[in-house]
Amino acid sequence: MTTPPLRIGTRGSPLALAQTHMTRALLARSLGVAEDSIAIEIIRTTGDVIQDRALSESGGKGLFTKELDSALIAGGIDLAVHSSKDLPTHLPTEIIVAGYLPREDVRDVFIGRGGMKLAELPQGATVGTASLRRAAQVKRLRPDIKTALLRGNVETRLKKVESGEFDGTLLAYAGLKRLGLADRATELLPLESFLPAAGQGAIGITCRADDAKTRAALAPILDAATGFALAAERSFLAVLDGSCRTPIAAYARLEGENLVFSGEVLRSDGGEVFSSSHSGLPVDAALIGYHAGHDILRRLPHGVAGLA
Numbered sequence: 001m002t003t004p005p006l007r008i009g010t011r012g013s014p015l016a017l018a019q020t021h022m023t024r025a026l027l028a029r030s031l032g033v034a035e036d037s038i039a040i041e042i043i044r045t046t047g048d049v050i051q052d053r054a055l056s057e058s059g060g061k062g063l064f065t066k067e068l069d070s071a072l073i074a075g076g077i078d079l080a081v082h083s084s085k086d087l088p089t090h091l092p093t094e095i096i097v098a099g100y101l102p103r104e105d106v107r108d109v110f111i112g113r114g115g116m117k118l119a120e121l122p123q124g125a126t127v128g129t130a131s132l133r134r135a136a137q138v139k140r141l142r143p144d145i146k147t148a149l150l151r152g153n154v155e156t157r158l159k160k161v162e163s164g165e166f167d168g169t170l171l172a173y174a175g176l177k178r179l180g181l182a183d184r185a186t187e188l189l190p191l192e193s194f195l196p197a198a199g200q201g202a203i204g205i206t207c208r209a210d211d212a213k214t215r216a217a218l219a220p221i222l223d224a225a226t227g228f229a230l231a232a233e234r235s236f237l238a239v240l241d242g243s244c245r246t247p248i249a250a251y252a253r254l255e256g257e258n259l260v261f262s263g264e265v266l267r268s269d270g271g272e273v274f275s276s277s278h279s280g281l282p283v284d285a286a287l288i289g290y291h292a293g294h295d296i297l298r299r300l301p302h303g304v305a306g307l308a
């Protein structure tokens with residue numbers, strides 16, 4: 001049997017490339033072909049170009065995916081590798097999320113200047129982050145801490161803490177691990193106060209909906225448990241996230257037969273938190289996230305926008 005040569009599209013950041021090489025290695029092994037028979041195409045996205053503003057202020061959704069979607073639709077690539085966290089809940093009808101690789105550790109880590117832990121930061125310290133969720137979660141614990149926009153790739157952010165421009169930052173442990181930088185984490189943050197972003201730690205793979213060959217090639221490397229978790233988290237996000245300007249966290253995991261989901265929405269200053277937990281059968285994943293989302297919506301008199 002001959003296998004058609006597959007072309008993978010990716011962003012060019014070091015993390016995106018690390019994730020793409022992981023995906024290619026798994027795919028090559030599963031298909032029994034040489035890794036270099038699967039081509040990697042680097043595609044620059046709008047999100048890579050904008051560096052000076054918060055992406056939530058730059059027109060919202062799909063900034064890391066639009067150009068990859070277009071390349072898929074045009075047939076220039078057959079699959080695209082994404083951080084699921086950066087995948088919008090609505091994709092063009094021609095594109096589907098084929099599935100997810102087994103999830104990494106979902107937790108956030110704190111990286112403190114000079115190895116300081118979050119609780120050890122002096123009064124009024126400045127934490128850099130581009131994430132509304134992390135900023136709100138930090139302020140919920142430490143209202144005295146200031147947060148400032150810190151964007152750029154993981155290495156850039158680490159450097160800005162080292163140089164003293166910020167007293168600390170928060171990053172996904174998964175990203176650090178995949179970059180071989182796990183030892184840079186000062187502290188692993190607990191899920192109770194730092195519930196992660198929907199999709200954190202999961203690599204998602206998109207392809208053309210009508211491309212049965214690529215879907216079949218991908219099937220053996222995809223992880224069903226991660227798929228259920230992400231279905232719940234993404235449906236929660238779809239219910240609540242109209243604007244991208246509201247701090248939202250969501251995390252689901254399989255516990256025995258059950259899918260256990262927790263989600264929360266925070267006021268930007270961390271002064272209020274609305275949480276909801278639901279569990280049920282994995283087949284009902286999307287419904288579980290949907291119920292949790294509406295459970296919170298009912299408690300917001302001014303809707304999600306009222307929390308910005």
Ligand SMILES: NCc1[nH]cc(CCC(=O)O)c1CC(=O)O
Binds near residue numbers: 083171172202
């Ligand atoms: N928005 C950037 C982004 N997208 C995915 C990850 C980390 C990897 C992951 O969550 O799978 C990161 C960096 C970070 O949040 O530290």
